[in-house]
Amino acid sequence: DKAGFKHFMAKEIAEQPTVLADALRGYLNGNTIFLPDTLPDFAKVDRLVMVACGTAYYACLTAKYWFEQIARLPVEVDIASEFRYREPPISKGTVAIFVSQSGETADTLAALRYCKGKAETILSVVNVDQSSIARESDVALPIHAGVEVGVASTKAFTCQLNTLLLLALNAANQRGTISDTDLASTLSNLRALPGLFNAALDRDPVMADAATQIAEARDVLFLGRGLMYPLALEGALKLKEISYIHAEAYASGELKHGPIALIDKTVPVVVMAPRDALFEKTVSNMQEVMARGGRVCLITDAAGAEAAGDDVWRTVVLPEVDPILTPLLYALPAQLLAYHAAVAKGTDVDQPRNLAKSVTVE
Numbered sequence: 525d526k527a528g529f530k531h532f533m534a535k536e537i538a539e540q541p542t543v544l545a546d547a548l549r550g551y552l553n554g555n556t557i558f559l560p561d562t563l564p565d566f567a568k569v570d571r572l573v574m575v576a577c578g579t580a581y582y583a584c585l586t587a588k589y590w591f592e593q594i595a596r597l598p599v600e601v602d603i604a605s606e607f608r609y610r611e612p613p614i615s616k617g618t619v620a621i622f623v624s625q626s627g628e629t630a631d632t633l634a635a636l637r638y639c640k641g642k643a644e645t646i647l648s649v650v651n652v653d654q655s656s657i658a659r660e661s662d663v664a665l666p667i668h669a670g671v672e673v674g675v676a677s678t679k680a681f682t683c684q685l686n687t688l689l690l691l692a693l694n695a696a697n698q699r700g701t702i703s704d705t706d707l708a709s710t711l712s713n714l715r716a717l718p719g720l721f722n723a724a725l726d727r728d729p730v731m732a733d734a735a736t737q738i739a740e741a742r743d744v745l746f747l748g749r750g751l752m753y754p755l756a757l758e759g760a761l762k763l764k765e766i767s768y769i770h771a772e773a774y775a776s777g778e779l780k781h782g783p784i785a786l787i788d789k790t791v792p793v794v795v796m797a798p799r800d801a802l803f804e805k806t807v808s809n810m811q812e813v814m815a816r817g818g819r820v821c822l823i824t825d826a827a828g829a830e831a832a833g834d835d836v837w838r839t840v841v842l843p844e845v846d847p848i849l850t851p852l853l854y855a856l857p858a859q860l861l862a863y864h865a866a867v868a869k870g871t872d873v874d875q876p877r878n879l880a881k882s883v884t885v886e
């Protein structure tokens with residue numbers, strides 16, 4: 525049931541404030557995070573290995589920043605189809621985490637089976653509780669996103685991020701790398717996030733306008749730094765999946781090492797950058813793009829919009845948010861951009877060509 529929306533994807537994007545609030549209730553009571561007792565004590569864990577495909581892989585790349593920065597835990601992230609055949613050494617003391625919406629992705633399941641008997645704990649983060657990946661794990665954490673119909677993952681991505689962030693905060697708490705005050709303030713910011721999601725969804729007309737113009741491009745570049753880099757990758761994947769526009773993402777600092785050669789007036793560049801300590805560097809990246817005629821669509825906050833100046837082609841202003849939570853909030857405009865570009869191009873948004881919701885063969 526599309527609940528009055530034209531596409532499942534539109535519905536699934538729009539319901540994220542409610543879905544996130546529900547997902548949070550599944551794990552939080554006040555400032556206490558409830559996770560299964562069967563989880564390992566992260567104070568005794570040496571390292572994490574995170575494995576997934578597609579959007580779930582980008583959720584892992586995001587979580588790497590959280591686990592490393594907040595919990596000071598080293599993390600290796602890999603694509604399941606690479607991991608399974610590379611047969612990497614897995615030491616005891618390693619927790620292996622598999623992230624999958626469907627819980628049936630063939631490569632992710634094969635990677636999980638490879639880690640059995642090698643890793644300390646096999647942990648999965650899934651949307652489908654009774655899936656193969658959930659059943660074959662020592663511990664399965666549900667993301668509580670509800671059924672996702674659109675082939676392009678939207679609410680499952682934000683709910684994967686939410687679950688992984690809670691896990692990282694819990695690990696940080698056990699490892700003594702976060703103070704009680706910082707933990708309490710992050711959790712209270714997280715509880716307020718569904719409200720900010722609503723504000724981000726209110727930017728829909730601006731995103732639709734930018735997307736309609738971007739839909740005419742043959743190539744689109746996405747740039748982001750730090751936590752925004754995996755999100756740039758996710759934004760590019762979303763756009764190519766449903767609008768069939770060639771989109772690529774780079775870490776902003778890589779621009780001069782190659783992709784800048786692509787820039788001319790036909791290549792829109794989507795920059796995802798809240799105003800943070802490195803924002804000045806992003807401004808100089810944008811100037812390099814604009815000097816070559818590139819059109820910059822900047823997704824930022826009010827402070828970022830002001831610092832970026834007037835030459836930016838389109839600026840989308842999101843509410844200010846706790847820096848740790850930016851990937852969840854900035855996912856929404858990335859989804860809206862892809863959605864409206866696909867609608868402008870008249871593609872089959874919910875069932876894009878050549879793609880299946882769940883990839884159960886390699």
Ligand code: M6R
Binds near residue numbers: 882
């Ligand atoms: O069910 P999974 O999360 O294991 O699926 C992984 C990918 O196939 C999936 O995320 C795919 O990339 C989506 N279509 C992205 O929107």
